[in-house]
Amino acid sequence: MARPRQNEHRREDLLQKGIDLLAAHGYHGTGLKKILDTVEVPKGSFYNYFESKEHFVAEIIDQYSRNMLERLDHMIGEADDDPVVVLHRICSAMLAEVEKNGQRGCLIGNLAAEIGTSSNCCRESMQRAYLSWKSRFIDLLASAQAKGLLRQDLPADVLCDMLWNTWEGALLRMKIDGSTAQLKQTVDVLLNHLFLPPVSTTNQEK
Amino acid sequence: MARPRQNEHRREDLLQKGIDLLAAHGYHGTGLKKILDTVEVPKGSFYNYFESKEHFVAEIIDQYSRNMLERLDHMIGEADDDPVVVLHRICSAMLAEVEKNGQRGCLIGNLAAEIGTSSNCCRESMQRAYLSWKSRFIDLLASAQAKGLLRQDLPADVLCDMLWNTWEGALLRMKIDGSTAQLKQTVDVLLNHLFLPPVSTTNQEK
Numbered sequence: 001m002a003r004p005r006q007n008e009h010r011r012e013d014l015l016q017k018g019i020d021l022l023a024a025h026g027y028h029g030t031g032l033k034k035i036l037d038t039v040e041v042p043k044g045s046f047y048n049y050f051e052s053k054e055h056f057v058a059e060i061i062d063q064y065s066r067n068m069l070e071r072l073d074h075m076i077g078e079a080d081d082d083p084v085v086v087l088h089r090i091c092s093a094m095l096a097e098v099e100k101n102g103q104r105g106c107l108i109g110n111l112a113a114e115i116g117t118s119s120n121c122c123r124e125s126m127q128r129a130y131l132s133w134k135s136r137f138i139d140l141l142a143s144a145q146a147k148g149l150l151r152q153d154l155p156a157d158v159l160c161d162m163l164w165n166t167w168e169g170a171l172l173r174m175k176i177d178g179s180t181a182q183l184k185q186t187v188d189v190l191l192n193h194l195f196l197p198p199v200s201t202t203n204q205e206k
Numbered sequence: 207m208a209r210p211r212q213n214e215h216r217r218e219d220l221l222q223k224g225i226d227l228l229a230a231h232g233y234h235g236t237g238l239k240k241i242l243d244t245v246e247v248p249k250g251s252f253y254n255y256f257e258s259k260e261h262f263v264a265e266i267i268d269q270y271s272r273n274m275l276e277r278l279d280h281m282i283g284e285a286d287d288d289p290v291v292v293l294h295r296i297c298s299a300m301l302a303e304v305e306k307n308g309q310r311g312c313l314i315g316n317l318a319a320e321i322g323t324s325s326n327c328c329r330e331s332m333q334r335a336y337l338s339w340k341s342r343f344i345d346l347l348a349s350a351q352a353k354g355l356l357r358q359d360l361p362a363d364v365l366c367d368m369l370w371n372t373w374e375g376a377l378l379r380m381k382i383d384g385s386t387a388q389l390k391q392t393v394d395v396l397l398n399h400l401f402l403p404p405v406s407t408t409n410q411e412k
Contacts, residue, residue, distance in 0.1 A: 108382075117308075117310070154399055161388060164379075165375030165379060166371045166372045166375055170371045173370070176314075176318050176329060176332045177333065182367060182371065186371060194400040
């Protein structure tokens with residue numbers, strides 16, 4: 001029997017490989033056989049780690065979310081005092097990531113579209129992922145509002161929703177257009193126009 | 207041999223049934239057997255109508271888009287002179303449609319997430335669908351800008367992109383949250399706040 005630490009390492013390895021599989025083929029496009037072949041474990045061992053394919057995917061979403069938060073915290077940690085500059089930096093990094101990954105889009109958004117209404121345990125993982133992502137962005141947006149850098153007539157909570165929703169929609173457009181132009185436009189339009197205070201006294205408009 | 211008009215009717219019937227199947231199960235979740243069982247044609251006859259499952263789905267997207275445009279034109283045709291009122295009316299109707307269909311979301315958005323990067327012919331259909339949708343909305347948005355009802359610092363083209371992208375992202379949130387709250391918020395935030403002229407002299411804020 002493998003020692004607990006080895007098991008934990010193996011489990012995380014399976015989840016990381018699962019992220020790539022799901023991002024490339026979606027939920028229904030990723031059969032159990034493909035999973036087993038890719039992660040190189042026999043069916044029996046796989047079920048020692050995960051109750052079902054569905055539960056495996058739910059844990060993959062949690063892992064994807066942890067990866068994302070780690071990167072976010074790294075970027076926020078390096079921040080100077082201007083939260084809008086940090087927001088621009090994070091969006092640029094997300095864009096670079098999308099371009100590096102060949103326009104696969106966001107795992108959460110893709111799975112929400114495909115199985116959001118059919119898998120409860122995956123949906124719960126997606127909810128957790130969104131809320132943890134939001135917890136980081138809401139602080140930045142509220143801080144920018146407090147400094148008068150962003151409009152204050154809407155709660156940071158609402159700006160946060162708009163940012164996520166518009167970015168996710170732009171990722172869908174990327175898949176339709178075969179171009180990341182909509183992602184760039186989204187960041188520019190939100191941060192340099194729509195989110196600015198009505199009469200801007202900042203120099204955010206570049 | 208069936209007469210051409212009958213063939214055309216049968217073809218459209220197959221496409222309409224395909225819309226429901228794809229909306230409920232996605233591309234990979236809709237096997238050819240399920241299609242044949244639902245549309246009640248033998249495999250051989252199916253291939254008389256469509257070259258492949260992929261081409262069937264591309265035509266389904268075109269049909270979905272035609273259905274959508276027909277409804278849009280009906281709503282625009284009934285319009286009074288205030289294009290923002292028309293936009294609100296269309297968004298309310300889209301919301302009612304989403305609620306009626308049990309939160310299936312938008313077929314174009316769902317398929318973009320799942321197969322946007324893997325099927326060229328479906329992607330081309332999605333591009334056509336977006337452009338025809340946009341052609342209707344851009345007129346309404348530009349007209350609202352010309353009347354001073356919406357902000358003029360961004361082209362109607364860009365507002366149109368923002369509206370579609372944010373709506374599609376909100377549909378994903380609906381699937382994650384199990385609620386249409388984000389859709390309602392999106393329409394309110396865009397049309398009653400972010401899209402308004404910097405100092406609004408209208409009474410759009412309700």
